[in-house]
Amino acid sequence: MDIGVISVRYARALLKSATDTNIEDTVYANMQLLAKSYIEVPALRHTIDNPMLAKEKKLMLLETAVGGDSASPLTKAFIALVLKEDRENMIQFMANSYITLYRKQKNVIRGKLTTAVAVAPETEQKMRHMVESRTKGIVEFETEVDPEIIGGFVLEYDTYRMDASVKSKLNSILNTLKK
Incomplete structure (x- = not known):
């Protein structure tokens, strides 16, 4: 089997x-x-x-x-x-x-918040509540500090990804200038 x-x-x-x-x-x-x-x-x-x-x-x-x-x-x-x-x-x-x-069974969704610097617990909680209200589920939230993103944040859960990092904005501008 x-x-x-x-x-x-x-x-x-x-x-x-x-x-x-x-x-x-x-x-x-x-x-x-x-x-x-x-x-x-x-x-x-x-x-x-x-x-x-x-x-x-x-x-x-x-x-x-x-x-x-x-x-x-x-x-x-x-x-x-x-x-x-x-x-x-x-x-x-x-x-x-x-x-x-x-x-x-419990409608648990995994989420991840990546920031350039550590965020306050209140900020993390606000992000968790935002995701929970959008998904109507419980979110297991993981936070990660990645100085490479320079600033802003990257929020991922389920199949959703919101990249509001300075690094991605700079890359977008760079790609626009290359055209």
Whole structure:
């Protein structure tokens, strides 16, 4: 069977269980942490995929990757089930599938605000509220400082991109002058 199909089935079952017990937000945070762990520690994948490593050690590693003692009991039970069924090589995909399904269910949109200098929390909050009012959803907002844009900002969410940076304005003027 296809990795994508299996991952989505496990993720859907986890989301249903989490929703039924009203802890889907906690499990979402656990799955985000797991996905982040796989990205930040590439050796985690090789270690978990190693058939010579005992299941108990894999369980310990994965529980640590989802937050250790602060992980929900459902998340821990899910990891144990995945290991029992010998599907540990797909757990990263399951975590990403859960994140996607959760965002779809909760109408969560990811947004990013890039500025030349750090902005005040009030400004960031205003931008978040603007995006939320336009999308009628919840926005997970990420801010980034990029001095290369010189000034202004770049706002991205969903498929929308607003580039109000000084750099893009200067490039536009330069391109007009070249014609």
